[in-house]
Amino acid sequence: xxxxxxxxxxxxxxxxxxxxxxxxxxxxxxxxxxxxxxxxxxxxxxxxxxxxxxxxxxxxxxxxxxxxxxxxxxxxxxxxxxxxxxxxxxxxxxxxxxxxxxxxxxxxxxxxxxxxxxxxxxxxxxxxxxxxxxxxxxxxxxxxxxxxxxxxxxxxxxxxxxxxxxxxxxxxxxxxxxxxxxxxxxxxxxxxxxxxxxxxxxxxxxxxxxxxxxxxxxxxxxxxxxxxxxxxxxxxxxxxxxxxxxxxxxxxxxxxxxxxxxxxxxxxxxxxxxxxxxxxxxxxxxxxxxxxxxxxxxxxxxxxxxxxxxxxxxxxxxxxxxxxxxxxxxxxxxxxxxxxxxxxxxxxxxxxxxxxxxxxxxxxxxxxxxxxxxxxxxxxxxxxxxxxxxxxxxxxxxxxxxxxxxxxxxxxxxxxxxxxxxxxxxxxxxxxxxxxxxxxxxxxxxxxxxxxxxxxxxxxxx
Numbered sequence: 001x002x003x004x005x006x007x008x009x010x011x012x013x014x015x016x017x018x019x020x021x022x023x024x025x026x027x028x029x030x031x032x033x034x035x036x037x038x039x040x041x042x043x044x045x046x047x048x049x050x051x052x053x054x055x056x057x058x059x060x061x062x063x064x065x066x067x068x069x070x071x072x073x074x075x076x077x078x079x080x081x082x083x084x085x086x087x088x089x090x091x092x093x094x095x096x097x098x099x100x101x102x103x104x105x106x107x108x109x110x111x112x113x114x115x116x117x118x119x120x121x122x123x124x125x126x127x128x129x130x131x132x133x134x135x136x137x138x139x140x141x142x143x144x145x146x147x148x149x150x151x152x153x154x155x156x157x158x159x160x161x162x163x164x165x166x167x168x169x170x171x172x173x174x175x176x177x178x179x180x181x182x183x184x185x186x187x188x189x190x191x192x193x194x195x196x197x198x199x200x201x202x203x204x205x206x207x208x209x210x211x212x213x214x215x216x217x218x219x220x221x222x223x224x225x226x227x228x229x230x231x232x233x234x235x236x237x238x239x240x241x242x243x244x245x246x247x248x249x250x251x252x253x254x255x256x257x258x259x260x261x262x263x264x265x266x267x268x269x270x271x272x273x274x275x276x277x278x279x280x281x282x283x284x285x286x287x288x289x290x291x292x293x294x295x296x297x298x299x300x301x302x303x304x305x306x307x308x309x310x311x312x313x314x315x316x317x318x319x320x321x322x323x324x325x326x327x328x329x330x331x332x333x334x335x336x337x338x339x340x341x342x343x344x345x346x347x348x349x350x351x352x353x354x355x356x357x358x359x360x361x362x363x364x365x366x367x368x369x370x371x372x373x374x375x376x377x378x379x380x381x382x383x384x385x386x387x388x389x390x391x392x393x394x395x396x397x398x399x400x401x402x403x404x405x406x407x408x409x410x411x412x413x414x415x416x417x418x419x420x421x422x423x424x425x426x427x428x429x430x431x432x433x434x435x436x437x438x439x440x441x442x443x444x445x446x447x448x449x450x451x452x453x454x455x456x457x458x459x460x461x462x
Contacts, residue, residue, distance in 0.1 A: 422452030
């Protein structure tokens with residue numbers, strides 16, 4: 001499910017729940033040429049994972065079923081024939097393309113139509129658009145919109161296979177299912193006058209319309225365009241696969257086109273329901289910002305109970321059946337407050353599996369007053385001291401480092417910098433020097449410290 005579709009479903013759900021109303025799931029499958037196997041399963045699974053619970057639908061029923069359009073053919077046929085009788089629709093036998101504005105069949109006599117039908121000639125049924133006047137409607141987001149009727153094409157309502165078009169089926173279903181508010185993307189704004197004319201032709205009450213702004217992505221040249229795969233992961237499943245939490249995805253996409261009344265940015269689903277209002281929806285296109293999504297996701301990760309985080313993160317870690325598996329809890333404690341998404345985990349802890357070659361200049365850091373000479377001296381003293389440590393736990397490691405720093409008139413950070421470089425080979429790590437040494441264990445920590453000392457000495461000999 002594309003992020004744009006998910007946002008539409010989310011807004012409809014949030015609005016319905018905020019108003020103590022019902023959110024309806026309807027499977028729209030009348031375009032058999034575009035039918036995708038397993039699409040319905042994906043819809044169910046996505047909505048369930050996204051915590052968007054419907055009150056009526058094919059799986060749970062309701063008062064206005066069936067909720068699968070292909071099972072409602074008789075209803076559509078009855079309604080379209082009513083329009084023909086009223087003069088608001090007509091049989092078209094000329095098989096013109098959908099984009100033809102009008103055709104001569106709209107003026108065919110009753111006898112001519114019956115003759116074609118008796119001969120078994122294939123037909124579609126088109127909406128007979130007024131040739132004069134203006135159709136106006138009010139959209140909650142975009143305000144008053146007016147369109148000259150002469151610009152509207154005689155759209156097909158019933159196709160030659162007996163199934164309705166999307167445009168017709170939705171109007172019929174929204175009325176019969178007593179839908180009060182229709183929330184959809186702004187790409188449907190141009191079609192809305194046709195829907196309005198259908199409601200008027202039937203004499204039905206017109207629901208409220210809320211058209212949502214586009215979601216766009218940033219292009220390499222700084223411009224923006226409709227969100228697509230060239231911008232990155234754009235489906236709910238893509239984002240899940242990339243290690244984002246469903247709650248964070250919901251939270252972030254809720255902010256794509258909607259502004260809460262407060263400065264609050266991190267929401268649970270219940271908090272979104274409580275805060276959501278149509279007045280907060282913006283007209284302007286919303287830019288999908290992956291950095292902002294990362295931040296929102298990191299905040300949701302921090303809110304997870306540790307046991308939940310540890311369990312969810314483990315499959316991404318690649319520590320199973322390695323010497324780090326027994327240290328997973330210690331590793332997870334370092335990761336939870338630091339990662340943006342689960343897919344970052346393998347790269348962020350790769351150094352724990354294996355110390356890659358690194359440049360000796362990592363030991364040089366002005367902020368920590370670290371030079372090659374001071375680093376060599378500190379590493380040598382740390383090795384000497386740590387060899388004598390018997391209890392390899394975090395409290396002992398921290399207190400030993402603190403004592404060593406004080407003894408050598410150093411700040412803790414000044415002592416820890418070269419040690420962290422030596423045991424990780426990285427400037428950025430999850431956790432500090434003692435955290436890493438705890439996970440590596442005494443033997444591996446001392447081995448890596450020796451490697452650091454040798455690396456500096458070899459460089460100085462050049």
